[in-house]
Amino acid sequence: MKAIDPHIHMVSRTTDDYLQLTIAGIHTIAEPAFWAGFDRTSAAGFRDYFHILTVTEPARAARFGVKHYCWIGMNAKEAENLTMSEDVLALMPEFLDAPTALGIGEIGLNKNSRNEIKTLELQLDLAVRRNELILIHTPHLEDKLKGTRIIMEMILSEPRIDPGRVMIDHAEEHTIREIKDSGFWFGLTLYPHSKGSPERAIDVVELYGAERLCINSSADWSVSDPLSILKCANEMRRRGHSEQAIGNVFYDNPKTFLSQCPKFQVG
Amino acid sequence: MSPPYQTMDALEILELYFIENRARLLDIASFLDRIDRYEGAEAARRDYRYTAFQSAVDLLKSGAAGRTAAIQTIFSDPTTEPLESAVGLKAFGAWKGEA
Numbered sequence: 434m435k436a437i438d439p440h441i442h443m444v445s446r447t448t449d450d451y452l453q454l455t456i457a458g459i460h461t462i463a464e465p466a467f468w469a470g471f472d473r474t475s476a477a478g479f480r481d482y483f484h485i486l487t488v489t490e491p492a493r494a495a496r497f498g499v500k501h502y503c504w505i506g507m508n509a510k511e512a513e514n515l516t517m518s519e520d521v522l523a524l525m526p527e528f529l530d531a532p533t534a535l536g537i538g539e540i541g542l543n544k545n546s547r548n549e550i551k552t553l554e555l556q557l558d559l560a561v562r563r564n565e566l567i568l569i570h571t572p573h574l575e576d577k578l579k580g581t582r583i584i585m586e587m588i589l590s591e592p593r594i595d596p597g598r599v600m601i602d603h604a605e606e607h608t609i610r611e612i613k614d615s616g617f618w619f620g621l622t623l624y625p626h627s628k629g630s631p632e633r634a635i636d637v638v639e640l641y642g643a644e645r646l647c648i649n650s651s652a653d654w655s656v657s658d659p660l661s662i663l664k665c666a667n668e669m670r671r672r673g674h675s676e677q678a679i680g681n682v683f684y685d686n687p688k689t690f691l692s693q694c695p696k697f698q699v700g
Numbered sequence: 701m702s703p704p705y706q707t708m709d710a711l712e713i714l715e716l717y718f719i720e721n722r723a724r725l726l727d728i729a730s731f732l733d734r735i736d737r738y739e740g741a742e743a744a745r746r747d748y749r750y751t752a753f754q755s756a757v758d759l760l761k762s763g764a765a766g767r768t769a770a771i772q773t774i775f776s777d778p779t780t781e782p783l784e785s786a787v788g789l790k791a792f793g794a795w796k797g798e799a
């Protein structure tokens with residue numbers, strides 16, 4: 434089957450993973466800018482990182498016939514440093530202009546602090562001014578519900594942002610209803626141990642419907658699996674869903690959301 | 701009427717997922733046994749994560765619909781005010797309560 438992984442951190446993966454993706458049928462991926470597992474000490478570190486996202490990874494992917502897109506943003510975990518956040522924000526337009534940059538992300542909250550909120554506010558403003566798509570990272574574990582609500586309130590109070598152009602990612606059972614009812618897209622992450630399993634993701638498809646839903650691996654430097662979306666598709670298959678319904682979740686939906694950026698073309 | 705994808709009935713779902721979930725249940729039981737067996741068990745059982753875990757186990761037995769979302773809520777921070785600072789903070793999986 435053909436699938437798109439709309440959220441995967443290839444900077445943390447080996448080149449061999451590109452081969453695995455392509456032979457398994459994942460020919461198009463999008464990589465959000467995130468926390469790289471350590472706190473960077475200056476905006477210069479982000480300049481190099483954004484260069485990797487917009488130049489190095491697309492080239493590495495192309496060797497295997499994979500189309501690599503990216504999102505540019507200041508992640509919430511490092512946003513507590515407000516001075517550095519402002520420096521990083523000043524760098525972002527240059528990289529958002531790259532032919533494979535789809536929008537601003539993943540931005541959002543981590544511990545729901547005032548500086549994180551301030552940094553998010555500045556990035557939402559930049560998104561409005563540039564009419565960019567937005568990819569939202571919601572906090573983990575006990576902080577998710579509160580953070581998701583704060584983020585939604587911030588976006589919904591800005592009338593110039595269309596929720597249909599915003600993906601709220603890492604949604605879970607206690608946040609999905611509110612996200613969906615507010616008109617946003619929502620993402621489910623398949624992350625062994627700490628986030629969703631394929632079984633729970635397909636329960637969500639059955640309970641809430643596939644409309645405005647994307648499922649991703651968020652594979653990165655931690656315990657994760659770049660082929661997890663295909664394992665999830667297989668879970669959907671064994672429950673008896675049609676091939677058309679499966680293709681809708683794992684190919685059509687990410688294509689529809691990402692195609693709102695005219696730069697996006699599926700490989 | 702069942703949705704068209706429901707080619708299995710509930711008994712077949714039980715059969716399909718039983719063994720793996722039986723194993724998960726044993727993992728949880730041995731996790732609780734392990735806490736009991738180690739030095740300081742009493743303090744561990746008073747920890748906010750342990751009590752949240754127990755509330756979740758109670759919810760499992762309740763037979764109410766929507767157990768997954770309800771358990772997620774048990775572990776969640778119910779407050780609405782932003783934190784003054786996130787310096788040195790991380791997530792632990794359950795809400796510790798007001799600082």
Ligand SMILES: [Zn+2]
Nearest residue numbers: 465467539651
């Ligand atoms: Zn991510």
